[in-house]
Amino acid sequence: MEWKEDHLRLLDQTLLPHQSVWKELRTWQECANAIQTMMVRGAPAIAVCGCYGLALAALANEPDLNLVARSLLQTRPTAVNLQICLNRMMAIPQKTFVDLLNAAQEFEREDRELCNAIGENGQAIVKPNARILTICNTGALATAGDGTALAVIRHAHRSGKAIHVYTCETRPRMQGLKLTAWELLQEEIPFTSIVDSAAAMLMQSNQIDVVIAGADRIAANGDTANKIGTYMLAVIAAHHKVPFYIAAPRTTFDLATAEGSKIIIEERADTEVTTIEGHPMAAAGTKVYNPAFDVTPNDLITGFITESGIIKPPFSFDALGKR
Amino acid sequence: MEWKEDHLRLLDQTLLPHQSVWKELRTWQECANAIQTMMVRGAPAIAVCGCYGLALAALANEPDLNLVARSLLQTRPTAVNLQICLNRMMAIPQKTFVDLLNAAQEFEREDRELCNAIGENGQAIVKPNARILTICNTGALATAGDGTALAVIRHAHRSGKAIHVYTCETRPRMQGLKLTAWELLQEEIPFTSIVDSAAAMLMQSNQIDVVIAGADRIAANGDTANKIGTYMLAVIAAHHKVPFYIAAPRTTFDLATAEGSKIIIEERADTEVTTIEGHPMAAAGTKVYNPAFDVTPNDLITGFITESGIIKPPFSFDALGKR
Numbered sequence: 123m124e125w126k127e128d129h130l131r132l133l134d135q136t137l138l139p140h141q142s143v144w145k146e147l148r149t150w151q152e153c154a155n156a157i158q159t160m161m162v163r164g165a166p167a168i169a170v171c172g173c174y175g176l177a178l179a180a181l182a183n184e185p186d187l188n189l190v191a192r193s194l195l196q197t198r199p200t201a202v203n204l205q206i207c208l209n210r211m212m213a214i215p216q217k218t219f220v221d222l223l224n225a226a227q228e229f230e231r232e233d234r235e236l237c238n239a240i241g242e243n244g245q246a247i248v249k250p251n252a253r254i255l256t257i258c259n260t261g262a263l264a265t266a267g268d269g270t271a272l273a274v275i276r277h278a279h280r281s282g283k284a285i286h287v288y289t290c291e292t293r294p295r296m297q298g299l300k301l302t303a304w305e306l307l308q309e310e311i312p313f314t315s316i317v318d319s320a321a322a323m324l325m326q327s328n329q330i331d332v333v334i335a336g337a338d339r340i341a342a343n344g345d346t347a348n349k350i351g352t353y354m355l356a357v358i359a360a361h362h363k364v365p366f367y368i369a370a371p372r373t374t375f376d377l378a379t380a381e382g383s384k385i386i387i388e389e390r391a392d393t394e395v396t397t398i399e400g401h402p403m404a405a406a407g408t409k410v411y412n413p414a415f416d417v418t419p420n421d422l423i424t425g426f427i428t429e430s431g432i433i434k435p436p437f438s439f440d441a442l443g444k445r
Numbered sequence: 446m447e448w449k450e451d452h453l454r455l456l457d458q459t460l461l462p463h464q465s466v467w468k469e470l471r472t473w474q475e476c477a478n479a480i481q482t483m484m485v486r487g488a489p490a491i492a493v494c495g496c497y498g499l500a501l502a503a504l505a506n507e508p509d510l511n512l513v514a515r516s517l518l519q520t521r522p523t524a525v526n527l528q529i530c531l532n533r534m535m536a537i538p539q540k541t542f543v544d545l546l547n548a549a550q551e552f553e554r555e556d557r558e559l560c561n562a563i564g565e566n567g568q569a570i571v572k573p574n575a576r577i578l579t580i581c582n583t584g585a586l587a588t589a590g591d592g593t594a595l596a597v598i599r600h601a602h603r604s605g606k607a608i609h610v611y612t613c614e615t616r617p618r619m620q621g622l623k624l625t626a627w628e629l630l631q632e633e634i635p636f637t638s639i640v641d642s643a644a645a646m647l648m649q650s651n652q653i654d655v656v657i658a659g660a661d662r663i664a665a666n667g668d669t670a671n672k673i674g675t676y677m678l679a680v681i682a683a684h685h686k687v688p689f690y691i692a693a694p695r696t697t698f699d700l701a702t703a704e705g706s707k708i709i710i711e712e713r714a715d716t717e718v719t720t721i722e723g724h725p726m727a728a729a730g731t732k733v734y735n736p737a738f739d740v741t742p743n744d745l746i747t748g749f750i751t752e753s754g755i756i757k758p759p760f761s762f763d764a765l766g767k768r
Contacts, residue, residue: 139728299726299727299731307728313732314732315732316734318616321677322677323740350646353645353646353649354644354646357684358681395640398721399721401721404623405623409638411637412639417649
């Protein structure tokens, strides 16, 4: 994702890893559509894209920026980062295009720094030769920087810890198999991809030392919404006494939401499951329940890797830095 | 699957649910290939197909039936049913084509009866309105009859219990999404398909009353090899205090294998994960670990639904009937 004078350039993630196609987004509606269709995904990246969308609305002299902000927010309900960043933008007094563009660019810079700090702070829990299990994509494609969980992995690799990564393919959209593998291949980080349901067997045979996942929204008590399957990993990690960490920046913490049961879980279309890249898999008439996220209760989470160190609930605004 | 005078007719499961194509298998090598490529799968169905293969070898006057039996056995190492049935055929004194064909047809009839008894006996653990979670395909496609776990489901539905089935799609080959859904649609049994990693969330929200899975090999102590993901379901079921049953006929019990650690787990090709119906999913160079099965330890299994009732280890030959 990069801002170019009067538009946002975005790598279309729905076409990866087959094609690297950069799209030019010139209106806030195009930004909203990019989020909704998952051309861009990952809670921090969604936030940056949405903020540039609000700046594009100002550039187009949209009369009601409140309405634009609400529309952008409605694209995907579960991740909180966009809401937190848009709230900060809407609190700017003048909200000229330049004001909003500056704010969006500041969020992008800030997210890069947050990723870096998460990567560094995570080293405390990654031992040499660690075999790390992760899910979905939490890397450069999901953030403005190195990622969240994947930043921890990148920093461990760069510091010579000889880690090995196991990536859950992450049905239904396969962000693990398509996006995380693509990022790990580029940086030559050793990894093995597995189907999601093989994670339990890997832990059973002592092949996983630690699980690190990202987050889309962390409630005040530490309950964490993340990609469907994260809760499954947390339960099986607890069963096998494997530490389970969440890596996320302060923009993912929603201290206004008391607990996980209050988090809205987005359900997406049946066709994400019944078709793959347009090819039908299931017989006509097959009904699907397709929640995009699940909620892991705080008691299954060993710790939260943040820019302020590794923390546990109750969280304070101080511990999470200036919001 | 049906025997026709001098050949075996087989519904090619790799083409379901898109096309219903019956293949004619006229040599034992074609039978071996059908098992290896999963044109036919499911431990009891593999056994019946392999037995007809041995009969076809006798029809072709193969000089060394021992060699044929060993080759048939090597197609897929984890399921034990084929081994048990081939051993019984190789114990026949003359092994003429007619002898072996009679034996194969007897196994087919017997499997139909075993399925029926499993379906009946399973009713003891299915309450009215039960929401039943299952994995892979354990139905008519996997056996000569109504199935194993799916026979329990069928009998519950036919007896008016108003059940609802949740089917794990079962990556990588999607037997749940492709085959089980196809069977349930035909019998108008209400069901919902989910990605495998959503099973934990369903249990968390109290939407599953019981898990019923099939088996490929059950060791003497009750440790059970079944489709990859079954162990994951057993762990999360235990975490949520949801009963977890294995449904299998006596031909799946391997009393000569003391425990699960002795069971050979078949690993299949990377391409089962990295491509879907020939379409590439992952970037070139993506390495995969693709075990076809996992082993669920006996202490996570509430009971075994068999033709002799619902049993627990230690198993005896008496309890499992005449082998």
